[in-house]
Amino acid sequence: xxxxxxxxxxxxxxxxxxxxxxxxxxxxxxxxxxxxxxxxxxxxxxxxxxxxxxxxxxxxxxxxxxxxxxxxxxxxxxxxxxxxxxxxxxxxxxxxxxxxxxxxxxxxxxxxxxxxxxxxxxxxxxxxxxxxxxxxxxxxxxxxxxx
Numbered sequence: 001x002x003x004x005x006x007x008x009x010x011x012x013x014x015x016x017x018x019x020x021x022x023x024x025x026x027x028x029x030x031x032x033x034x035x036x037x038x039x040x041x042x043x044x045x046x047x048x049x050x051x052x053x054x055x056x057x058x059x060x061x062x063x064x065x066x067x068x069x070x071x072x073x074x075x076x077x078x079x080x081x082x083x084x085x086x087x088x089x090x091x092x093x094x095x096x097x098x099x100x101x102x103x104x105x106x107x108x109x110x111x112x113x114x115x116x117x118x119x120x121x122x123x124x125x126x127x128x129x130x131x132x133x134x135x136x137x138x139x140x141x142x143x144x145x146x147x
Contacts, residue, residue, distance in 0.1 A: 014111075018046040025082025032058065033080065037073035048109060049079070049139060052101050058090060059098075059105040060135035061112035068135045076142055087142030098136030099127040105134075 022029040032047040045067045049056050060068045071077060075090045093101065103124055106113055117133060118126050127134075 015046055019044065022046055022081050025084075030079045030081040032067060033078040034067055034070035035074050035076070037070050043067065043070060047079075048105075050101065050105050050108065052104050056139040057093070057098075057101045057105075058137045058139060059102055060137075061102075061105060061109065061116050063133055064135060071137060075137075078142075079139070089140045089142045090137035091140060093136040093138055094131070096128040096131055098134070099124055099131055101136050102131070102134045103127045 018027070018029045019031055021027050022031045029046050029048050031044050033042050033044045035041070036043045043066065045065075047058055047067070049058055051057070071090045072092065075092075077088050077090055079086050079088055103122070106116055106118060106122065106127070113120075118130060
């Protein structure tokens with residue numbers, strides 16, 4: 001059984017460190033900036049995009065977190081890494097279409113893996129069966145009006 005993902009002081013510290021690294025262009029993590037669905041203010045979270053078959057995606061390995069709800073409310077966002085900042089539009093991929101993306105993410109991201117409710121040796125069928133647990137968004141170039 002997967003560990004429950006709870007944002008405690010340890011997770012906040014990890015997020016601060018990974019955000020700091022992303023802002024300096026270190027590693028593969030980027031900072032996702034969305035508009036808060038209730039506050040209307042900019043919200044940022046470290047995230048690790050993944051490319052599958054030449055298409056870039058964002059995966060919500062911990063389920064429906066705040067950033068997922070914000071993106072569903074307003075799909076325009078900004079991804080930042082180092083000095084590079086790009087406006088994007090995030091399109092949710094539903095059903096079994098996202099299963100190969102989640103499987104690739106599961107294989108690559110050791111930290112997130114322990115919170116994902118799939119076995120260590122999961123096959124694509126297991127990811128398809130649990131597709132609703134892991135939101136997947138395709139990253140498309142955005143317009144100037146993005147966050």
